Amino acid sequence: MRTAVSANPLQLDVRSHRKCLIICFFLTMGTFQYGLDYALVGGFLSMPGFLKVYGYYSPTLKKWNIDPTVQQLISSLMTIGTFVSSLLVGPLSSKFGRRHGLWFAAGLNAISTAIMLSTTSVAALYVARLILGVSVGWFFTFSQLYVQEAAPAHLRGVVFGFYQVMLSVGSIVGASVDFGTHNILSRRSYQIPLSIFFVAPTIQTIMIIFFPESPRWLMVQGEEEKAEKALRRLRNDNIDEHEFQAELNEIRGSTRDQLEQNKKWLFLEMWRGTNLRRTLLCLSVVCFHAANGSSWVNIYTTYFLTIAGVDNAFAMSVMITCIGLLGCLFSLAFTRYVDRRVVIIIGCSACALCQLFMAVVWTVHPGSKVAGKCVVAFISLFTFFYVAYSPTAWLVGGEIPNNQLRPFTYGIATALNFVGNWLGTFTAPYFINPAKLGWSAKYGYIWFGTNSLLVLFTIFFLPETRDRTLEEMHEMFENKVPTHKFKSYVCTGVEDYAAQGVAKADVMVERTPFQLEKEEMEHVEVRENETKGQPK
Template identity: 85%
Template sequence: MRAVPISANPLKLDVGSHKKCLTICFFLTIGTFQYGLDYALVGGFLSMPGFLKVYGYYSPELKRYNIDPTVQQLISSLMTIGTFISSLMVGPLSAKFGRKHGLWAASALNAVSTAIMLGTTSKAALYTARLLLGVSVGWFFTFSQLYVHEAAPAHLRGIVFAFYQIMLSVGSIVGASVDNGTHTLTTRRSYQIPLAIFFVAPTIQSILIIFVPESPRWLMVRGDDQKAEKALRKLRNSDIDEHEFQAELSEIRGSTRDQVEKNNKWLFLEMWRGTNLRRTLLCLSVVCFHAANGSSWVNIYTTYFLTVAGVQSPFSMSVMVTCLGLAGVIFSLSFTRYVDRRTVMIIGCSACALCQLCMAIVWTVTPGSVVAGKCVVAFIALFTFFYVAYSPTAWLVGGELPNNQLRPFTYGLATALNFVGNWLGTFTAPYFINPAKLGWSAKYGYIWFGTNALLVIFTILFVPETRDRTLEEVHEMFENKVPTHKFKTYVCTGVETYAAQGVAKADVLTERTPYTAEKENVQHIESQEVKKST
C-alpha cells in the first residue's frame, strides 16, 4: 500500500466519474495556447525578410535586412509589460466580474491586437498592438488557471494543469512549425499567415464557455449560494451520488464563509496579514520558480547554439526541441496523481540544475567547438523535457495556497512577478553570453545551476504537501499553523464536520436514515484510505 495524504475529498477518487469536469477544464485552458504561440512566432519574425522589410532596414555592410535593436527590444518587452499589467489587474477584476468574463475580455483584446498587427505597417501601431496582446495573454493565462483550480476535484487538479501545459506546448509547436513554413516568403504574408492563427483558439474558447458555469467558489465568495450550487452541479457528472455532492458543497460553503468573515474589504492588505502572510509569500515564491529555473534564456538562445553545433536546419531542430517539451508534459500525466507535489518539484528543479551545470562544464572545457555545441543542444533538449514535465506542478501548488477570497489577488501578483522574472532573465542574458560583453555563452548555466539548487532547498524546507487536498483543507491547515512537514498527515476535522453536515442534508433529501457527524467523520476517512489504496 502506498502512502497517501489523508484527504477530506468526498468525491470518488477516479477519473471516469469526473469526465464532464475534465472536459470543461480542458476547454477553459485553450486560451493558454496563445502564450506558447506568441513565444514561438515572434522569435521567428525577427529572422524573416518579409517582416524585416517592413519594420527593419537594409544593411549594406551585412548585405541583408536587419532590425534596430531598440525595435527588437520593444517588440518583445511590450508584450511582457502587457502580461505584467494584466496579471496585476486580475485580482480586482476577477473579484467583481468572475473568471468567465475575464476570458471573454481577453478574447476581445486579442482580436483587436491581432487585427492591428495584420493590417498595420506602422511601428507605433505595432507597439500598441503588442502591449494589448500582452494584456490579453496575461488574462488568458491567469483567469483560466484560477478557474481550473476552483472547479476541478482535488485529486484531479494535477491532470487539468497538465492540460494547460499541453496547450502551451502545442502553441509553441504550431508557432515554430508555421514560421518554418513561411520564413522563406519575401512578402508580408510571411508573418501575416502565422499571425492569423491568433484568432483561432480564443474564438473557439469564447463560444464554448457560453455553456460553462462560473466558478462555484467565486459565487460562494459573493454570497450567491444557490448559483454556486447550480454551478457545482453542472461541473459534476449527472449521476453523482447526492451524498458526495452535498458533502463537497457543504465543505465549500462552510469554509468560504469562514474565510470571508475573517478578511476585511481591503484585500490587497489582507494578503500580508496573519496566517495569509505565509500563504502569500509561499505562493509568490513557488510561482516564480519558473523564472528562476532559467527557461527563458535557454528557449530564446536555442537557435544560437544550434548554429554553433553546425546544424543545417535550425528552424526544424527548434520544432524538435519544442516537441520534447510536449513529450515531457504528456509524461507528467502518468505520475501527477500518484507522486507528491514536493517530490515532483524537488526532482524537476534538480534535473534542471544538472542540465544547466552540464552545459556550463562542457562549454568551459571546449568552448565554441562543434562538439560542445552538440552537447549543449542535447542538454537544452533534456532541460526542456524535465522543465515542462514539472512546470505544471509549480503553477498548481502556487494556486492551491491562497484562500478562496484572496486567490485572484495573490495568484495574479505571483504571475505578474514571474513575468517580470522571465523578462529580466531574457533582458540580461545578452550581457552574459554576448562575445562583446562577458562572453560566457553556455557558461551562463553556472548561475542558473545555483538558482535551481536554491529552489530544491527552499522546497524541502518550506513548501507544504497539498496533493489530494481540497482547497478548504489547505485553508484549515494554514489557519491552524500546521508545520510544513505535517501537512501530508494532518487530519482536517473542521472540513470533515462541514462534509458530514452535507451528508446529513443529503440524507434528508433522499429520505435516508441520518448519520451522526461523528460516525460520518470516521467512515469518511476510512473510505478515503480504502479508495486510495485500491
C-alpha cells in the same frame, strides 16, 4: 483507494469526472496563446521577411540582423503587458468572475493581432505587443483560477497538465509554422503565423457560453444557490447525492469562515496573520518559472541556435518544442501519484544540471560543431524536465491562497513571475548577442545557481498539497501546521462540514418529490419576502 488524511468526499477516479475534465480542457485553451507567442516571436527574429521590415542588413555578419534594443522591446513588451494585466486580475475577478475575464482577453487579442498583421511601423508593433501581453496575461490567469476552483482535488494535477499541453501545442504550432514560412522573403512570412492568434480564443469564447461560473467564486459573492447549481453542472449527472452535498457543504462552510476572517481591504489582508505565510509561498513558487532560465531558452531558442552555428536551427526548434510536449504528456502519467514536492525538486535539479553542462561544454569547445550538438541536447533535456514540472509549480501556487484572496494573491504572483520573465528576455540579448557579450551557452552558469536555490527552498519551506481540497488547505494554514506535517495532518473541521452535508443528503433522499417541491416553494417565498424587507 482514499487516503486516510484526505477530506475529499468524491470518488477518486477519472471516469466519474469526465464532464468537469472536458470543461477544464476548453477553459485552458487560452494558454495556447502563451506558447504560440514564445515560439512565433523567437522565429521572427531570424526571418529575413521580418527583419527586412524591422531589422537591418549587417555587412559584418553578411546576413540580416536586428538591433538589440528592438529585439528586447519586441520580446519584453508582451511580458510587461502580462504583468499589468495580472495585477488587475484581483479587482476584475472579484467583480466580474472568471468567465468574463476570459472574454475580455479574447477581445484584446483580436485588436492586437489585427494591428500586428496590418502595420509596418515599429511603434505600432510595440503597442500591439503590449496589448497582446494584457490579453495573454488574462488568458493565463483567469483560466488557471477557474480550473483550480472547479476541478476535484485529486484531479487538479491532471487539469494543470491540460494547461501545459495547450502551451506546448502552441509552441509546436508556432515553431512549425515559422519553419514553413521562414524562407518567404515578403511580409507574408510572419503574417501567416500571426493569423493563428485568432483560432484558440474564438473556440474558447464560444464554448464558455455553455459553461458555469466558478462555484467557489459564486460562494464568495454570497450567491450560494447559484454556486450549488454551478457545482452540479460541473459534476456528472449521476453523481451520488451524498458526495455532492458533502463537497458543497465543505465549500460553503469553509468559505463562510474565510469571509468572516477577512476585512474589506483584501489587498491588505494578504499580508496579515496566517495569510502572510500563504502569500509569500504563493509568490515564491509561482516565480520558480522565472528563476530557472526558461524565459531565455524558450523565446530565444531559434535565434540562439542560429548564432551558435547549429545547422537547421528552425527544424531543431520544432524538435525541441516537441520534446517539451513529451515532457508534458509524461507528467500527466505520474501527477496523480507523485507528491508535488518530489516533482518540483527533481524538475529543478534536472534543469540546473542541464544549464550547467551546456555552459561547461561551450566553455571547453566554444563555437565547435560538437558543442553545438551538445547545446541542442541539453536544451532539449532542459525543456523536457521544465515542462514536466512546470504545471506543478503553478498548481501549488494556486492551491495555497484561500477562496476570497486567491485572485489577488495569484494575480500578484503571476505578475511578479512575468516581471522575472521580462528581466530574462530583456537581458538575454546582452549575454548571447555577438554584438554584446557573446557568452552564448555560458549564460547557463547563472541559471544553474538560481535552480539550485529553488531546490533548497522547496525542501525547507514548501508544504505538500497533493490530493487536498482547497478547504483543507485553508484549515491547515489557519492551524499553522509546520511544512513537513502537511502530508499527514487530519483536517477535522473540513471533515465535519462534509459529514453535515452527508446528513443533509440522507434527509433529502428520504423525502418524497412532493415534499421537496413544497419546501423549495416555501424557500423561494421566504427569500422574496426578505428581499422586500418583510421577513416571514
